[in-house]
Amino acid sequence: MGRSMTGPSMTTAGITRRTLLVAGTASASLGLAGCASGAGGSEPGKSSTTSAETGTQQHAQPLSIAQTDMQKQATLDSCTRLDGHPTFHLTWEGAPATTSAPDGANAAALPTGYACTLFAAADADGAPLVARNFDWDPAPASVVESKLNNGRSTLAVTDLRYVGIESESDLGNKQKTQDLPRCEAYAFDGINDSGVYIGLAADASARAEVVDGREWLGGLGVQRMILDHADTVKDAIEVFDTYNIDFAGGPGLHYLLADRSGAKAVVEFDARKLAVIRPPSGQPWMCLENFHMSSFAEEDRITHSRYSTCAKTLDSSRGKVSVDDAVNLLNDVRQPHTQWQSVYGLSAGTLRVVGKKPHDYRLSA
Numbered sequence: 199m200g201r202s203m204t205g206p207s208m209t210t211a212g213i214t215r216r217t218l219l220v221a222g223t224a225s226a227s228l229g230l231a232g233c234a235s236g237a238g239g240s241e242p243g244k245s246s247t248t249s250a251e252t253g254t255q256q257h258a259q260p261l262s263i264a265q266t267d268m269q270k271q272a273t274l275d276s277c278t279r280l281d282g283h284p285t286f287h288l289t290w291e292g293a294p295a296t297t298s299a300p301d302g303a304n305a306a307a308l309p310t311g312y313a314c315t316l317f318a319a320a321d322a323d324g325a326p327l328v329a330r331n332f333d334w335d336p337a338p339a340s341v342v343e344s345k346l347n348n349g350r351s352t353l354a355v356t357d358l359r360y361v362g363i364e365s366e367s368d369l370g371n372k373q374k375t376q377d378l379p380r381c382e383a384y385a386f387d388g389i390n391d392s393g394v395y396i397g398l399a400a401d402a403s404a405r406a407e408v409v410d411g412r413e414w415l416g417g418l419g420v421q422r423m424i425l426d427h428a429d430t431v432k433d434a435i436e437v438f439d440t441y442n443i444d445f446a447g448g449p450g451l452h453y454l455l456a457d458r459s460g461a462k463a464v465v466e467f468d469a470r471k472l473a474v475i476r477p478p479s480g481q482p483w484m485c486l487e488n489f490h491m492s493s494f495a496e497e498d499r500i501t502h503s504r505y506s507t508c509a510k511t512l513d514s515s516r517g518k519v520s521v522d523d524a525v526n527l528l529n530d531v532r533q534p535h536t537q538w539q540s541v542y543g544l545s546a547g548t549l550r551v552v553g554k555k556p557h558d559y560r561l562s563a
Contacts, residue, residue: 200392200429224228258416258444261423263382265292273379275367277340284366285538286340286358290382293347297413297441315504315531316387316397316486319517319524325545326454328395329524330387332540333533336522338363340511340561341551342381342388351561352425353549355540356381367369385421391561392429393458393544396421401492404450406443407470415441417451424455431461435474439464450451454486458544468492482517485509504531521550 247283254450265273276289332339338358345351361377361384361454368374387397391473398421415423419493420443428434434455445451452466464475475491485508491499502504511527519527524541532539539552546559 200427200433205424215387242299256444257442258301258414259297261383261416261419262296263292263380263422264296265290265379270379271375274375277310277365277378280341280557281554283538284338285551285553285557286338287557287559288340288342288378288381290342290344291346291381292344292379292382294350295383295419295422297358297415297419297423302554305452311432314399314488315508315528317508317512317524317527318395318454318456318485319483319512319515319519320460321520321543322518324460324518325543326393326395326456326458326460326462327519327521327541327543328397328454328526329528329534329541330397330539331528331536332357332386332538333536334497335535336537338366338369339538339553340381340384341549341557343559343562344382346426350426351391351547352385352388353547353559353561353563354385354422354425355538355544355549355551356384356386357537360384383422385425387420387540387542389426389544389547389549389561390425391547393547394424394430394434395454395456395542395544396424396426396434397454397486398451399454399486400488401450401452401466401490402488403493404445404452404467405470406445406467407452407472408442412442414444417443417445420431430459431455431463435463435465438472441461441482442468452486452491454484456484456544464489464491483512485487485512507531521548525550525552525556 217351273288273290278287280287314331314333318326318328321327323521334357340356340358342354342356349442358381361381363369363378389395416441420437420441424434424437430436450467452464454464456462462477464484466473466487473492478496485503489502500509507530508527519540525539528539542548549559551557
């Protein structure tokens with residue numbers, strides 16, 4: 199697999215609903231979403247033993263997101279307003295995420311969720327490209343541009359409510375910004391300098407098996423762990439197959455993965471087993487929406503409107519779209535509650551994020 203993810207062992211004492219969010223799971227009111235895709239079947243994860251259902255008890259601890267005091271202050275000082283969504287930009291330096299919980303970690307209020315759309319394709323030159331609408335309640339968002347102590351760089355987009363920022367005015371309140379450096383833990387979509395992409399979507403029927411002896415990792419926290427430690431889609435799948443993924447307190451999730459080699463997959467939990475769904479032979483694109491992929495054959499997936507719109511466009515273009523074309527397709531499936539749009543170039547390490555207007559970034563060397 200990619201880079202080491204080990205950290206001190208975790209305990210489950212004293213977990214609150216706010217801690218649940220920091221652990222990376224969706225709460226009962228967090229209906230995150232996406233667009234579903236063409237796959238020719240599922241691949242089970244590695245053989246394992248199921249001991250119990252996840253149920254409603256929350257097990258995953260918050261990720262450890264470690265910075266020095268100087269690095270924390272630099273993150274706070276870097277906060278720059280991009281547009282009136284409002285969208286911001288932050289830089290972040292510190293250690294790669296581990297599963298050891300920080301002291302006193304907490305999170306923000308619980309918003310209500312709706313539906314998103316994601317797709318993986320390629321640009322005109324064949325370089326992998328991934329795009330997504332993040333459709334949710336209005337809230338400040340931020341690009342998080344990270345440089346880790348191990349030399350890894352990542353670009354991600356986050357909802358700042360997870361660190362207690364409910365409105366732009368909160369950024370002027372020192373007490374409310376004290377958790378801003380923990381925005382690193384909340385990558386709703388992102389890419390790393392190995393060209394690995396991950397984005398999530400709500401899958402209300404998903405329930406993950408529990409394997410004796412495994413550490414717990416939250417359904418959102420797994421995204422940061424993959425960005426910090428995986429070098430390929432294969433590595434990312436191994437992360438899912440290393441931990442018990444905790445969806446307690448809210449709906450399950452499924453995930454779109456891609457890397458710069460052109461590999462792509464949807465990961466979800468079908469009958470509590472890890473399922474890896476690939477595109478059908480000869481299909482150069484994938485989509486993810488909010489229905490459970492494993493329950494639908496390809497011909498039935500097109501009955502879902504956002505999936506169908508993406509499928510028709512990507513089929514007609516043979517899976518190739520420019521960044522502008524990708525944004526236009528995202529606009530075709532845009533919802534009234536779309537909060538941001540993001541388009542990642544996996545080979546070049548680029549991000550275009552659109553709040554009120556577009557902003558372009560490239561991974562730092």
